[in-house]
Amino acid sequence: MSAVNEALIRDVVAEVLSRLVTAAPAPAAKSDCGCGGKSAGGAPALRGKFGVFQDANEACAAAHEAFLQLQKGGVAARVKIVDIVKRMAEANAEPWGKLELEETKIGRLDHKIEKLKIIKLVPGVEWLRPDARSGDHGITLEEYTPFGVVGAVTPSTHSIPTLSGNIVNICAAGNAVVFNPHPSAAKCAAVAVRAYNEAIYRETGIENIATIIEKPSMESFAAMCKHEAVRILLVTGGPGVVKAAMQTGKRAICAGPGNPPVYVDDTACMKRAAKAIIQGASYDNNLLCIGEKEVFALEGIADKLMAQMEQNGAVKLTNAQLDALTKAAFTITPGQGGGCGHASVNKDFIGKDPIVLAKAAGVNIPAGTQLLFAETDASHPFVVEEQMMPFIPITRVKSLEEGVKRSLEAEHAYKHTSIIHSHDLEALTTMGRALDTTLFIKNGPCMAGLGLGGEGYLSFSIATPTGEGVSNPRTFTRVRRCVMVDNLRIY
Ligand code: NAD
Numbered sequence: 001m002s003a004v005n006e007a008l009i010r011d012v013v014a015e016v017l018s019r020l021v022t023a024a025p026a027p028a029a030k031s032d033c034g035c036g037g038k039s040a041g042g043a044p045a046l047r048g049k050f051g052v053f054q055d056a057n058e059a060c061a062a063a064h065e066a067f068l069q070l071q072k073g074g075v076a077a078r079v080k081i082v083d084i085v086k087r088m089a090e091a092n093a094e095p096w097g098k099l100e101l102e103e104t105k106i107g108r109l110d111h112k113i114e115k116l117k118i119i120k121l122v123p124g125v126e127w128l129r130p131d132a133r134s135g136d137h138g139i140t141l142e143e144y145t146p147f148g149v150v151g152a153v154t155p156s157t158h159s160i161p162t163l164s165g166n167i168v169n170i171c172a173a174g175n176a177v178v179f180n181p182h183p184s185a186a187k188c189a190a191v192a193v194r195a196y197n198e199a200i201y202r203e204t205g206i207e208n209i210a211t212i213i214e215k216p217s218m219e220s221f222a223a224m225c226k227h228e229a230v231r232i233l234l235v236t237g238g239p240g241v242v243k244a245a246m247q248t249g250k251r252a253i254c255a256g257p258g259n260p261p262v263y264v265d266d267t268a269c270m271k272r273a274a275k276a277i278i279q280g281a282s283y284d285n286n287l288l289c290i291g292e293k294e295v296f297a298l299e300g301i302a303d304k305l306m307a308q309m310e311q312n313g314a315v316k317l318t319n320a321q322l323d324a325l326t327k328a329a330f331t332i333t334p335g336q337g338g339g340c341g342h343a344s345v346n347k348d349f350i351g352k353d354p355i356v357l358a359k360a361a362g363v364n365i366p367a368g369t370q371l372l373f374a375e376t377d378a379s380h381p382f383v384v385e386e387q388m389m390p391f392i393p394i395t396r397v398k399s400l401e402e403g404v405k406r407s408l409e410a411e412h413a414y415k416h417t418s419i420i421h422s423h424d425l426e427a428l429t430t431m432g433r434a435l436d437t438t439l440f441i442k443n444g445p446c447m448a449g450l451g452l453g454g455e456g457y458l459s460f461s462i463a464t465p466t467g468e469g470v471s472n473p474r475t476f477t478r479v480r481r482c483v484m485v486d487n488l489r490i491y
Contacts, residue, residue, distance in 0.1 A: 051197035051211045052190050056223035059178045062208040063149045064229035067176040069206040071146075075125060077204050081171045082124035084199050089119035089164045092195065096160050100188040104156050106351025111284035115161040121451055121458035122165045124172040127473040138484045144477035146174030147231040151224045153245070155237045157287040157351070157388070159185030160192045162236050162460040167196065167210045169459065170234070172473040178230065179212040180221045182237070190214050225250060234471070236461045238386075253468050253475060255289075255461035258416030259386040260446060261407035262295045263431055264305055265400065265422045272443065273421035274308035280419075280445035281392045282370035285351045289462065290417040290439055290446040292392060294383040294410050295373075296403045299396040302375075306394060309373060315354075317374040321361040325372075328360035329389065330381045343381035345388070354390045378406045400427050404434045411435060416464045419446060438464050 053059035070077055089096075097112035131142040150170050154162045163179055170177045181189040193212040201207045213220045221241075224230060225248040235245040236255040245252035264273050281292040297305050310316055317325065329349045335341035349357065354372055358365040361372070376382055376393040383393050397403040407418060418435040420442050422428055432440050439449035439462065448454030450462075450470065461471045468475045 049208065049211075050201070051193040051208050052214050053211055054214055056178075056180070056213050056220040057227060059211040059213050060149060060151070060224060060227035060229050063176040063178045063211045066206055066209040066211075067146070067148050067174075067229075070171070070174060070176060070209060073204055073206055077206060078125050078172055078174055080204050081200055081206075081209060082168050084203060085164055085167050085171075085196055086120045086122070086124075088196060088199060089116045089160075092192075093117045096188065096192060099191060100160055100185065103188050104159070104185050104351075106156065107284040107287050108353070115158055115284070115460075116164065118452065118458060119161065119164045119168065122168040123457045123472045124168055125473065128173065128477065134489050136489070138486045139488050140484070141482045143480050143482065144173065144474055145480050147476065147478060148175060149227075149229045149231060150175050150177045150476055151227070151230040151233045151250075152177050152179050153221065153233075153235040153237060153241055154179060154181045154185070154189060156182040156185045157289070158284075158460050159189045163189050163192060163210075163212075164196075165458065165460045166234060166236075166471075169461075169471055169473050170476050171209060173476040175476055176208070177210045178224055178227075179210065180216045180224050181212060183216050186212075186214065186216055232476070234461060234476075242465060252466065253461075253463045253471065254466045255463050255471065256414060256416070256465045257386055258289045258414050258464065259293050259384075259410055259412055260290060260417040260419060260437075261410045261435075262292045262419040262421070263397075263400075263403040263407055263427075264295060264297045264301065264420075265403070265424060265427055266298050266301045267423040267427070268301070268421035268443070270301060270304045270308045271312070274305055274312050274314075276421065276443070276445040277392065278309060278312055278314050278371050280447060282354075282390050283445075283447060285353060285390045286388050286392075287351045288446060290449055291388075292419060292446055293386060295392060295394045296378075296397045296406045297394055298400075298403065299398055302394065302396045306373070306375070309371075313369065314371040314373050315358070315363070315365045315369050317361050317363060317372055319374075321363050322374040322376065325357055325361035325374075325391070326381060329357070329387070329391075330385070332381070343385055345385055350388045352389065357389060357391055378409070383410055400424075400430060404431055407431065407435060411437065414464055416462070417441070417446060417449060419444075438462055438467075438469055 093113045093116035101109050101112050128144045133140040152166050190212050193210055200209055233245050233250055233252040235241045238257045242254045242256040277292050329346050330343040333342045354369045357372055372391045378395050380393055415437050417439040418437040420431050428442055441449045444454055450458050459471045463471055
C-alpha cells in the first residue's frame, strides 16, 4: 500500500470516527452546568483524532484544550482517568505487549506483558494530600496543583509501559500530556494513546487528554518543547535526549541513562545473590535502565558466586567465547596515540535473546537459558558501556575499597542505580554513601527498587540527573499556598 493511500485511509477513518463521536452525546463534565462555559470537546478542528496527531503544534493545542476540560471535571475526572488507564493496561497487556515486541524487536514477550500488567502499581491522585499548618495566626494550606500540559519523550525499551505510567502520574496531578515517542516504538504507542482516549472520552467526555505525535522526529520534538502550552518536559531516554531537553530553556524532568554496578562480598548469601543477579539482568533481556549491568565480586567468593550462577541456569562463557561475542556486540574505534579506544554498542544485539548472543559467541546453550556471563577485567566494554543485553560481566576485586572504586567508575556518575549483596553494615553504608545513586538496592534484584519484591511504588521514569527520583504525581505539580489570617483555627 502506498504512503498516500495509507494517509488517505487514516484521514477517512479519523473523519468517520469523529462523526460517530460527535453524534454520540458526550457525558457532561462536572461543571457543565449550562452557564455558558465552553462544552467538553474543544475546537472542532482538533476533534475526532483520539489523541493521535500528525502535527506537533496541533497535538499541543489539543492537549491544552483537554487540560481545561480536566479542570472542569475536577478530581473525580482525574480518578476516573487513572482508573481507565490502569484497567486498560492490564486488560490489553497481551496484545499490546505483542505489538510492542513486533515493532521494536527487542526484549521478551513475557516481560513486555508483565510491564503492562503492573501499571496498577503506579501511584495516582491519593498522592496529592495537601500539607496544612494551624496556629495562633490562622491556617495555611499548601496544595499540589497542575502545571497544564507536560511534553513527554518515551524510550524504545518500554514504550507503552512508560507512556501508560506517565499518563497516570501526569493526569492524576491534573495535567494533560503530549508524547513525542521513540520513532522505532511509535506505532504501538499511538495504538495505546488512541484506545485510552476513546475510553476516556466515552467515560468522562474529555477528549485528547494524552496526545501523541504519530511520526515523531527531531523537528516535532523541537516544536513540542517550544509550544507555549507546554509548561514542563519529562524525558525518558539516553544522554542525547537529556542534553537536548536541558537546552530547551524549559524546566525538564530527566529520566536518564544508567549502568548499574553490583558489588558482592563474602558476607552475602551466594545463592540469593546469584538468583537476584540472574533475575534482574535477564529481565526483558536486560533492557531495564535499573538492570544489573556488571558485577564486582570480592575475590574470595567470586568462584562461589559464579558456581551458583551456573547452578541457577546462567551459562558461563570461556575467554574465547567472550572475545567472539565482544567483537560482534561492539564496534571499537581505535584511540589516538595508542590509547585504548572507544567501544560503541552494536544495536543489533540490544535486547536480543540469549540464543542470539550465544550464536555470536559460538556456544550452544540449553533451551530456556536466561543469562550468559563471563569473567572480565574492569575496563572491558561490557563493564564500561550501558550494554542492555542478557549478558553480565563479573570482575574480581580485592577489597570493599576497590569494589566501590570500580562501581563508581562504571556508574559514570549517572546517579542512577547501584546494588549490593552483603550483610556487613559498614560495606552497605560505605557503598551507599560513595555511589549516591537514586536507587540503592541491598540483597535483592534491581526491580525491588521499583516495588517489585521490595517496598515502594512503580514508575518507568526515574528522574536521575535532575533529582526528582522515581516519578509520581507530585513530580508534576506546583506547590501553592493559601493563607487564612487569624481565623478558622478551631481550638
Ligand atoms: P534513546 O536515548 O535512544 O531515545 C529516547 C528518546 O529520546 C526517544 O524518544 C528518542 O527519539 C529521543 N531522542 C534521542 N536523542 C534525542 C535528541 N538529541 N533530541 C531529541 N530527542 C532525542 O533511548 P532508548 O534506546 O529508547 O532507551 C534507552 C535509554 O533510556 C537508556 O540509556 C536507558 O538507561 C534510558 N532509560 C532511562 C530510564 C529512567 O527512568 N531513567 C527509563 C528507561 C530508559
